[in-house]
Amino acid sequence: MALLRPATLDDLPAVTRICTLTGDDGRDATGVYDDPELLAQLWAAPHLVADPALATIVVDDDGPAGYLVATADTVSFEAWCERMWWPALRDRYPLQAPRRDRDQGLVALLHTPEATPASITDAHPAHLHINLLPRAQGLGLGRALIERLLGQLRERGVAGVHLGVSGTNKPAIGFYEHIGFAPVAVEPDGGLIMGRSVT
Structure with a gap:
């Protein structure tokens, strides 16, 4: 039986593991990247650190099985990352170090993160990331x-x-x-940005 509970910073290792195990379109990304933990450093860990009150963990009999992390204000969150999150990662992952192309793409993102345009944040200022292990899906x-x-x-x-x-x-x-989301933008790589009203 699974339950939802508020996340804490102690959940960071579990969030990182789940992000890795679902990081390839919902499949295990362990073999796809030399350092798959980079996925969580970009798209899960900073949200948990910046606003743990908006983070929720799914726990079942086998332990953590999923999470949702979010920020209520994307513009402020991106500014926080620039001050508090990216500098240490940029030191840890220098842009010029040799690595596989897919890993290099992630490193490039942390060195030059894209700002979310106002055309998205004006109507949809919050954003979220959610991942569930296969055993927690469909429930x-x-x-x-x-x-x-x-x-x-x-x-x-x-x-x-x-x-x-x-x-x-x-x-x-x-x-x-x-559940009420609709496409609001298409990214250069073909990814979708989907949004919905909170009210």
């Missing part, structure tokens, strides 16, 4: 995680939320559309 937990976040964002007076999803991850796109 309604993804919907429950997002509904929990929507309630938290309403309490903060946030108007809308967005997320990114790979353009090739058709099951995820279908799931998000089913």
Whole structure:
């Protein structure tokens, strides 16, 4: 039986592991990258550190099985990352060091992160990242995680939320559309930005 509970910074290793095990369009990314923990350093860990109150962990009989991390204000979060998160990672992962192309793409992102455009953040200022291990999928937990976040964002007076999803991850796109998200932008790599109103 799975349950949702508020996350704490002690959950960071579990969040990193789940991010790795789902980091290749929902599949295990361990063999795809030389350093798959970079995925979590980009898209999960900073959210948990910056605003743990918006982070939720799924726990079942076998331990942590999923998470949702989020920020209520993407613009402020990106500024926080520039001050507090990226500098240490840039020192740890110098841009010029030799590495595989896929790893180099992640390192390039932390050295030159893209700012989310106002065309997205004006209507959807919050954003989220969610991952569930296969054993936790198909149980309604993804919907429950997002509904929990929507309630938290309403309490903060946030108007809308967005997320990114790979353009090739058709099951995820279908799931998000089913719970009220719609495409609001297409990224250069074919990924979708999907958003929905919080109210």
